[in-house]
Amino acid sequence: MTEFILTQGFGYGIALGLGAAFALLMMATTYTAKKFLGQKQDSERFTTASRSVKQGLISSCVVSSWTWPGTLLTSSQWAYQYGVVGSYWYAAMGSFQVLLFTLVAIEIKKRCPGIHTIAEVARVRFGRGGHLVYLSYCLGTNVIVSCMLLLGGSQGFSFSTGMHIVAACFLLPMGVCVYTLFGGLQATFLSDWTHTVIIYVIILVCLTTVYGTSDLIGSPGKMYDLLTEIAKESPSSAANGSYLTFDNRAMIFTAWNLLMGGASTVFGDPSYSQKAIAASAKDVMFGYITGGLCWQIIPWGLGTCTGLAALALTNNPASYTYPNALTVEEAEKGLPLVYGMAAIFGKSGAAAAVVMIFMSVTSAMSAELISCSSILTYDFYRSYVNPKASGKQLVTASHIFVIAFSIFMGGLAVVFNYIGVTIGWILNFIGIALGPVLGALLGMLFYPKMTKHAMWFGPTMATLTGVACWLGSCHHFYGELNKDNLAGNYPSAIGNFVSVFTSPLYIFLISLIKPQSFDLSTLNDQFEAGDDAEETELERMKVQETDLDQLNKSLIQTRIFLIIHASIFVFILPLSLYGSGYIFSKRFFTAWVVITIIWEYLAAMWIIIWPLYESRVTLRYVIMKLLGKEGHLYYGAGEVKEISTSDQSFATPSVAEAKNEHHVNVITDSDHDM
Numbered sequence: 300m301t302e303f304i305l306t307q308g309f310g311y312g313i314a315l316g317l318g319a320a321f322a323l324l325m326m327a328t329t330y331t332a333k334k335f336l337g338q339k340q341d342s343e344r345f346t347t348a349s350r351s352v353k354q355g356l357i358s359s360c361v362v363s364s365w366t367w368p369g370t371l372l373t374s375s376q377w378a379y380q381y382g383v384v385g386s387y388w389y390a391a392m393g394s395f396q397v398l399l400f401t402l403v404a405i406e407i408k409k410r411c412p413g414i415h416t417i418a419e420v421a422r423v424r425f426g427r428g429g430h431l432v433y434l435s436y437c438l439g440t441n442v443i444v445s446c447m448l449l450l451g452g453s454q455g456f457s458f459s460t461g462m463h464i465v466a467a468c469f470l471l472p473m474g475v476c477v478y479t480l481f482g483g484l485q486a487t488f489l490s491d492w493t494h495t496v497i498i499y500v501i502i503l504v505c506l507t508t509v510y511g512t513s514d515l516i517g518s519p520g521k522m523y524d525l526l527t528e529i530a531k532e533s534p535s536s537a538a539n540g541s542y543l544t545f546d547n548r549a550m551i552f553t554a555w556n557l558l559m560g561g562a563s564t565v566f567g568d569p570s571y572s573q574k575a576i577a578a579s580a581k582d583v584m585f586g587y588i589t590g591g592l593c594w595q596i597i598p599w600g601l602g603t604c605t606g607l608a609a610l611a612l613t614n615n616p617a618s619y620t621y622p623n624a625l626t627v628e629e630a631e632k633g634l635p636l637v638y639g640m641a642a643i644f645g646k647s648g649a650a651a652a653v654v655m656i657f658m659s660v661t662s663a664m665s666a667e668l669i670s671c672s673s674i675l676t677y678d679f680y681r682s683y684v685n686p687k688a689s690g691k692q693l694v695t696a697s698h699i700f701v702i703a704f705s706i707f708m709g710g711l712a713v714v715f716n717y718i719g720v721t722i723g724w725i726l727n728f729i730g731i732a733l734g735p736v737l738g739a740l741l742g743m744l745f746y747p748k749m750t751k752h753a754m755w756f757g758p759t760m761a762t763l764t765g766v767a768c769w770l771g772s773c774h775h776f777y778g779e780l781n782k783d784n785l786a787g788n789y790p791s792a793i794g795n796f797v798s799v800f801t802s803p804l805y806i807f808l809i810s811l812i813k814p815q816s817f818d819l820s821t822l823n824d825q826f827e828a829g830d831d832a833e834e835t836e837l838e839r840m841k842v843q844e845t846d847l848d849q850l851n852k853s854l855i856q857t858r859i860f861l862i863i864h865a866s867i868f869v870f871i872l873p874l875s876l877y878g879s880g881y882i883f884s885k886r887f888f889t890a891w892v893v894i895t896i897i898w899e900y901l902a903a904m905w906i907i908i909w910p911l912y913e914s915r916v917t918l919r920y921v922i923m924k925l926l927g928k929e930g931h932l933y934y935g936a937g938e939v940k941e942i943s944t945s946d947q948s949f950a951t952p953s954v955a956e957a958k959n960e961h962h963v964n965v966i967t968d969s970d971h972d973m
């Protein structure tokens with residue numbers, strides 16, 4: 300019988316106990332917001348969080364929805380297999396994708412802040428046919444990403460605790476489903492923050508212990524010596540066998556596949572545009588950029604401590620597999636994360652790893668649930684079933700879709716588990732099948748000449764071309780088409796490349812036949828609010844003149860930032876280290892570790908503290924109310940102010956007095972921002 304590092308009871312305890320605890324916490328938060336801030340769960344709030352979310356919370360949501368179980372498991376696995384270069388490439392490629400999305404997020408705020416889902420733009424620009432094509436890509440991405448989350452989460456639980464995989468597939472999304480039902484997008488934002496905080500705290504403890512206080516390693520110098528020693532006994536696949544080098548060709552291909560495959564998981568996944576819709580216009584750029592930078596250090600830092608620790612301690616009795624190294628199968632299951640933490644902290648380390656996996660699967664899953672339910676509500680139900688749906692009916696439909704999607708995904712993840720599909724396989728496949736959505740999205744938002752025929756045929760032809768090249772190149776390189784060969788580096792790289800790059804080409808060529816001349820500045824006029832929307836919610840659906848200048852500046856600043864970021868992290872640093880065949884010296888490795896730790900601390904501080912600071916007035920107000928004390932909130936010159944009734948200058952003013960005499964607005968129900 301297989302031995303597991305943790306007990307089944309622990310697995311069920313976390314999935315059920317922690318799931319229920321979070322569901323209760325989020326329901327209590329939603330209730331508190333309703334009671335003390337007067338927030339009612341209208342259709343706009345459920346789907347868009349009333350378009351008022353500030354930058355700190357946007358950052359933490361970007362981090363949380365991009366932190367999958369695969370992020371944690373694969374970055375550690377790559378660090379274990381390839382050394383320092385593994386977690387670096389994972390982090391650099393993933394962050395580049397999500398940072399690039401900032402351009403789309405700003406364009407959404409500039410052109411169409413009134414949308415509820417990104418697919419609504421396709422309906423307005425290309426009619427029903429184009430809408431259905433785009434919708435298929437969005438839903439396909441939703442389903443495959445959710446499958447990856449549940450596969451990664453259920454396998455992480457099952458391999459570490461022996462928990463039955465079917466139970467894990469259904470129990471993991473259950474708590475998420477409950478709080479998403481009660482709190483909508485706003486509850487997912489708040490839960491994202493708590494989940495992300497827990498993940499950062501665990502990584503910080505781990506990094507500090509591995510490189511500072513552990514008796515087994517305790518310093519970058521000792522880690523360096525252990526990695527050098529182990530490379531002599533079982534060399535890496537790098538040209539020189541070292542784990543302290545970037546000179547690894549296989550890793551470049553793997554990173555390329557991650558970049559191309561992941562393109563659709565950001566650009567096609569409606570949950571990322573959902574955050575842009577929810578963000579206030581002035582906060583969108585900073586929220587996404589800081590989110591991307593804070594995410595980058597998660598796989599980088601985690602791999603650098605857990606993956607390298609599992610490898611360095613191979614010959615130490617503290618290693619769970621001592622005296623053996625992890626088998627290839629164990630490494631591919633992502634176990635270097637759990638075993639690396641177990642080697643450093645004992646069973647509590649393995650337990651912390653499973654808690655992190657739980658946090659990553661549930662927080663990213665909540666974003667998928669709400670975005671899929673929004674797509675089905677607005678792009679299917681309101682568009683084609685009940686165009687006159689009231690706000691109440693929209694909320695009911697959203698609830699039904701949240702429940703249905705959770706059950707469907709649990710079932711699909713079970714099927715994928717049984718046919719033996721892995722996260723890595725799906726990640727390759729998703730880029731080839733759905734990568735063309737990138738061209739479709741960019742064309743729809745930035746290219747006024749794009750036609751409906753281009754939307755019908757451009758992405759679909761790109762998918763077919765990509766799949767044909769993937770299968771053809773697999774046959775060419777391996778002679779036989781099977782599951783393992785199809786996941787090979789070369790066919791995957793070719794399939795991904797063709798899918799992603801032929802899509803804009805087809806779209807451009809088809810549009811040339813009879814170009815549209817769509818006036819993008821009129822796009823926003825086409826979107827309708829639910830009939831239960833409040834005045835401030837309606838106001839936020841419009842493009843504000845004052846925001847336009849800011850958004851145009853943001854676009855330029857983002858382009859400059861992206862060029863600098865990609866130049867440093869995707870090209871100059873890794874490729875010069877690759878090209879030179881440099882093996883890290885002890886000093887260089889020490890500097891590498893110090894930079895990693897500093898970055899991790901800064902990211903954690905930003906994600907933990909900034910959302911609290913931004914919402915300090917509302918939080919203090921709610922706490923005072925909970926304690927039974929008096930408190931009043933006012934808006935003043937764009938800023939929320941807290942004013943006590945004993946403050947004579949504002950003593951119990953009427954709304955009109957407050958507005959006229961003090962130039963402030965008494966806060967109304969929907970004015971309470973997060």
Ligand SMILES: NC(N)=O
Pocket residue numbers: 365366367369370393561
């Ligand atoms: N979200 C990713 N690519 O780990």
